Structures are given as structure tokens and as C-alpha cells.
Amino acid sequence: MLAALRHRYGILLVLAIVIAVLPLAFPSSYYFRVASLVWVSAFAAIGLNILMGKAGQVSLGHAGFFGIGAYAVAIGPTHLGVPSLVALLLGCLLSALLAFLVGRPILRLKGHYLAIATLGFGVLVALVITTESRWTGGPDGMSVMKLTLFGWRASGSDTWYWITGGLLLAGTWIALNLDETPTGRAFRALHDSEIAARVTGINVNRFKLQAFVIAAVYASLAGSALALMNGFVNPDQAGFLHSIELVTMVVLGGLGSVLGSIVGAAVLIMLPQVLTVFQEYENLLLGAIIIVSMIFMREGIVPMLSKFMMGRRA
């Protein structure tokens, strides 16, 4: 099984098996819910990893796109009478368009300047969502109409387990395939050295923008899925701390590793669930665990483990 993880379709196969087999061990619907949360977050993290891990650009405002997707499926059916699925697509379109427009000037920036610009963008989206309470319900959030497809209503945590699981498989498949395309190679080139990439004729700005738009669409889709699953949205999903959570999933799992993003998401989603037993000590422990894991696993869990396995074999 571990050898399979070295091959592109091996990862996909193992993931499919895990998704299919996991429910056998679930004692209650609560587990379905937590697992679905992991799949959704992993999906968003995989998208962000294309931007961060492959193209080497940081975004501290990615929850902004997540929020746009989430509120698209909330506002569309409630206020505009648009069906959920169309609203979801409109959300993706809006996120892509916004990423395209904002990305053009932002992605010229480097390092901490790029960090603060993306952060500013994310904070602005969250502020608009919090303030325009006529549309969004303000800080309290709003409820989301259930997804209905040809008369079939998607509800129940096991249904959403399979929907989000399928979504994650599709997202993983696309991300893995991207690696081997000219675009994927261009991402890697500009990750290693922007100037070298430019010298070899790669249109650096175009590919950065492409990575940004792809990551935005991933986040938007994840946001829509989560909103439809929960039947509820609130501004925290677009907030700064959620952006950081996504970045932490990517970095903790391993920059550039698709599998890493899934592992990172699993750790970061399950950790608070486990820590709730510590009640008021939850934040204290969460902070401590983030610090300690970044110190001792700075390359990320998956790259570290794979190095460990390789080392043992040699």
C-alpha cells in the first residue's frame, strides 16, 4: 500500500479505497460528519497547495474565496431564486473572475508584500460579508436551502459523506494530473526560480495568475459544498483565521504534496474535535500543537514520513 502512494494513480486508488472502507468503522453519524468536513477541507487545501506548493506563491486570504462559494449557495436560492447548483457555478465563476482581476496586480508582489496583499483581500471579503447583513445575515450568518437535484434532496451526513468524498477524489485526480502537464511544469519552474523560468520563455505572470484562479475555484467549490452540507453559513468561513487554517493544512501536510494536503486537513479538522474534551483549554492546546508540529515537522508530515520510509529501506 505504501509503495502505491509513490505512483500518481496509486494515491488515487488508495484514497478511493479509504473513502469506501472507512464508513464500515463508523459507529455513528457524527463520524460521517467529521469525515465529510475533512474531505471538504482537503479539497480546498489541495487547491491552495497548487498555488503554494507548486507555483510557490503564498495566499493568506484564501478563505475569502471559500466564503464567496459558501455565500453563493446561500444567497442565490434564498434571495435570487437561483437553483443551488447554478448558484454554486456562479460562485465559482465569481471567485475565478475576482481572482483574475485581483491576481493581476497582486501577484507581481513578492514575499511578505504578497502575503499582506492577499491577507487584505481576504479580510475585505469577510468584512463585506459581515456588514451587508440584508443579504448575508451579518455576523450571525444565514441558513442555506438544501441541495435538490431532479427532485432528490441531498441531506443526511452519510449522503454528504459520499458527495464530498467523490468531490475530493475528482479534485485529487485533477491536481495529480496537473503535475505532468506543461502548466504543472511551468508552475514548478517558476517556483524554483522566477527569473530562470522567465529566461526559458515561460510567461511568469500568466502562470501565477492561472495557479491563483485554479486555487480560488477549488476554494469556492469547497465553500459551496460545506454550506450545502451544513445548511448554514457564517462569516468566520471567510475570515482570516480560516485562511490561516487552510495554509496550515497545506504546510503541515507538506508543501507540494497532494497527499499531504489531505493529511494536513485530516489533522487540523480532527484535532479540535479531539480537543473539545479539554474544553476551555482547547485554544491553548491547539496553539501549542501548531507551534510544536511546525518546529519538528517543518517539511510537512508526508514528505517527512516518505523520507523516513526511504531511509529505512536504503
Added chain:
Amino acid sequence: MPEFFQFLVSGLTIGAVYALVALGFTLVYNASDVVNFAQGEFVMLGGMVTVFVHAAGVPLPLAALVAVIVSVVLGLSLYWLAIAPARGASAVSLIIITIGASILLRGAAQIVFDKQFHKLPAFSGDTPVQMLGAAVQPQSFWVIGGTAVMVLLLYVFLERTLLGKAVLATSANRFAARLVGINTTTIMALAFGGSAAIGGVAGILITPITLTSYDVGTLLALKGFAAAMLGGMGNPLGAVAGGLLLGLLEAFGAGYISSTYKDAFAFIVILAVLFAAPQGLFGRRTIERV
């Protein structure tokens, strides 16, 4: 016109706090290249510790001193326990570590203190002073004056003392600083302790006006970061100018345009500035070496 002056004073007051947060940011960034998102938590700590020590019957100046000491101790611990062991980690990893630290500090504050809003008495009464038709809280003078004193002290420290020059040398070139015998690790710890002290003082000064609670740090850190960027990252005077500018923008924006979007102005401006001048207002252009 009185309206204008009113906005000016409130802008400078809140801007002074942003300036202090940005100054702390810059000090740490220059010495260690770390963008410290936990900077806002020291402002929270300065306010909260003073409130609770004062409530326990300790006179205000002494309570403030305790708060600064607590901030410095935690700033040093942040460096020794979280930043120093992560030496060589990437910039994003370090950002995540400092955010982890800010979550930790916030979590600790909600246990040690509580989740309520708290107020400190103003240092010299609540009777507003009439100036040019505007009513100015006496505490505003404390905030602006206190900030000026902090900036001056930092300037004297950096320019007139041997230790300060070692900090500057470390900022300029860490490797060369080590070659001439400067213990750069100590300098970095000093920068963390110093910036924690600056943050703590900011929290003590502003709490009588804005109140404080365990979770005020995040937004302050974001705005402090924005202010530091606005001035050009790594430039202490730029940080102060950026902070004051941000405060003024917020006050005038809230007064003349929209008060519900008060918090948005900082980020709209930072985006606009970065679009036009990618190195910040007072930053120097850098050239990438291949």
C-alpha cells in the same frame, strides 16, 4: 472644522497604537526576518494584565509595570521556545508558528482572565479638554505622548548605545554582525522582548479609551502589519508614519464616508498602495540576485 479636528485627534490616537504595533513588528522583522503575528497579543496582554492586577488592589503605575514585565517575559519565551528552535524554517512556517503562538496566548488569556470586556480608569480624569472646538479626551494626550516617548527611547537606544548598534548591525547583515563578535541570538531575543514591551505599553495606554478583551489582538496584529507594510517593511520611521496614516484614514473614512466599513479602509489603502508602489511608501526597491 471642529468635526475635522475631532477626527484628526481620534485618528492620531488610534494611529499611535497602530504605530507602536508596527514598530514592534519592524523591530522583530529587522532582527530576525520573522513576521510576528503574535504582536497584537502583547497589546492585549498589556491591557488585560494591568486591569486584573489593578483590580487586585495594586496601584495603577505598579500594575502597568507588572503588565510590561509579563509581556516581556512572554515575548522572550516566544523567541526561546518557538522561534529559536525553528531556526531555518521557511517564512510561511514561521508565520504559522507566530499565529500558533497568538492562538496559544489568546487561549491562555481566556483561562487566566475571562472573556469579558474590561476598562481601565483614564490616567488623568475623564473631563474632555476643549481644543479648536473639539472635545479631546485627556487620555488621547497620554496615548500620543506615550507613543512619542517610546519612539524617542527606541531611537536613542538604537543610535546612542552599543547594544542598540548591535541590533542595527544584526538587522543590516546577520552574518557580518556575527563575524564582528555580536551574539545575534541574544540580539534577536532582545528584539522580541523589546517589541513585546512596546506592545504591552500600547495596550496599557489605549485600554482606557477602547476597552480590552482576550481577543483584541488579531485585528491589531493585522492592522499593525498593514501599517508596517504601508511604511515599507523594515523601516522604523516608516512604520510609525504608516501607523499614524492608517489611524487617520480610519478616523476620516469612518467620519466622512462610512463608519460600518471602518476596518476596511486600512486594507483598501494597503492594496491600493501595493498596486501602485509594490515596496510600500517608504521602502527601497530591491533587485533580485540570480
